[in-house]
Amino acid sequence: MITATASGKIILFGEHAVVYQRPAIAVPVSQVQARVTIKKTKQPLTIDAQDQRRKISYTDLRDDDPLKAIIRLTLTSFKVTPPHATLTLHSTIPIASGLGSGAAVSTAIARALAKYFKRDLDSAAISSLVYEVEKIHHGTPSGIDNTVIAYSKPVYFVRGQPIETFNVAQPFRIAIADTGIQSPTKIAVGDVRAAWEADKDRYEKIFDGCGGIAQHARKLIKEGQPDQLGSLMNENHELLRQMGVSCRELDDLVDAATRAGAFGAKLSGGGRGGNMIALVNESNESRVREALMGAGAKRVLITEVNRDT
Numbered sequence: 001m002i003t004a005t006a007s008g009k010i011i012l013f014g015e016h017a018v019v020y021q022r023p024a025i026a027v028p029v030s031q032v033q034a035r036v037t038i039k040k041t042k043q044p045l046t047i048d049a050q051d052q053r054r055k056i057s058y059t060d061l062r063d064d065d066p067l068k069a070i071i072r073l074t075l076t077s078f079k080v081t082p083p084h085a086t087l088t089l090h091s092t093i094p095i096a097s098g099l100g101s102g103a104a105v106s107t108a109i110a111r112a113l114a115k116y117f118k119r120d121l122d123s124a125a126i127s128s129l130v131y132e133v134e135k136i137h138h139g140t141p142s143g144i145d146n147t148v149i150a151y152s153k154p155v156y157f158v159r160g161q162p163i164e165t166f167n168v169a170q171p172f173r174i175a176i177a178d179t180g181i182q183s184p185t186k187i188a189v190g191d192v193r194a195a196w197e198a199d200k201d202r203y204e205k206i207f208d209g210c211g212g213i214a215q216h217a218r219k220l221i222k223e224g225q226p227d228q229l230g231s232l233m234n235e236n237h238e239l240l241r242q243m244g245v246s247c248r249e250l251d252d253l254v255d256a257a258t259r260a261g262a263f264g265a266k267l268s269g270g271g272r273g274g275n276m277i278a279l280v281n282e283s284n285e286s287r288v289r290e291a292l293m294g295a296g297a298k299r300v301l302i303t304e305v306n307r308d309t
């Protein structure tokens with residue numbers, strides 16, 4: 001039996017503006033994962049999507065189903081036909097919440113198929129296969145999700161430019177709180193596009209602000225001054241509010257985290273729900289966690305961003 005996994009991710013800085021060629025920073029979150037096993041059988045390929053309680057033969061999946069798409073693309077790149085096997089899928093990454101669930105599921109499937117067929121599939125190849133599937137989920141994805149998840153490393157991402165992974169000189173801790181509201185990225189991205197079309201000057205300025213924040217943040221992370229990231233998170237959240245992608249529940253969690261002593265906080269990902277993140281340390285993280293739960297968070301994870309994230 002073959003097993004492969006892929007981590008979730010958070011965007012630390014620059015979501016949405018990254019679609020418009022501004023830089024963004026994302027890091028993997030290994031506490032939540034997609035896991036895929038492949039077991040040889042005598043039957044044609046069957047997909048057992050345990051979280052959806054759905055067991056379906058590969059041929060019965062719709063052509064635009066993301067599961068079918070990643071399997072088809074991976075098999076085509078290997079020039080092989082579907083194996084006689086059961087592919088079982090289980091993920092602890094909440095869906096439509098900004099944690100990269102779709103990209104992680106696709107990455108884990110591509111990695112598992114590569115192991116099954118004993119092929120070398122490097123991070124760049126996985127990332128580009130997953131990007132094709134992200135287009136089904138998102139419409140016009142920037143490519144940041146597939147990149148950070150396929151490379152499993154912190155990335156400084158600029159659409160259309162070579163991948164830049166970077167060093168984390170001093171580890172730092174992030175609380176990740178889930179509003180429990182599922183919010184498809186495609187809709188938020190589409191709304192930002194419409195608003196940008198209507199007032200390009202205003203939106204270009206907001207995107208420039210986000211890009212400048214991401215650049216500054218990369219410097220602080222590389223130089224080992226992560227404690228100063230908090231004020232950049234607050235500034236980035238304000239710009240995301242101005243873009244129209246926050247919501248009351250996210251703002252409430254951001255306020256609760258800051259009042260409880262977090263060094264800064266912002267929404268993370270597409271917005272309008274999903275997750276927010278807050279910069280914490282070991283001495284304030286339990287207080288921040290309690291405050292977030294008290295302000296309506298459905299779940300709080302603490303992750304450490306470090307060299308080996």
Ligand code: PMV
Pocket residue numbers: 011014015016017018019097098099100138140141142143144145185189268269270271
């Ligand atoms: O998948 P999410 O919700 O983390 O959002 C992706 C980030 C966006 O910048 C909003 C969209 C994109 O394609 O980069």
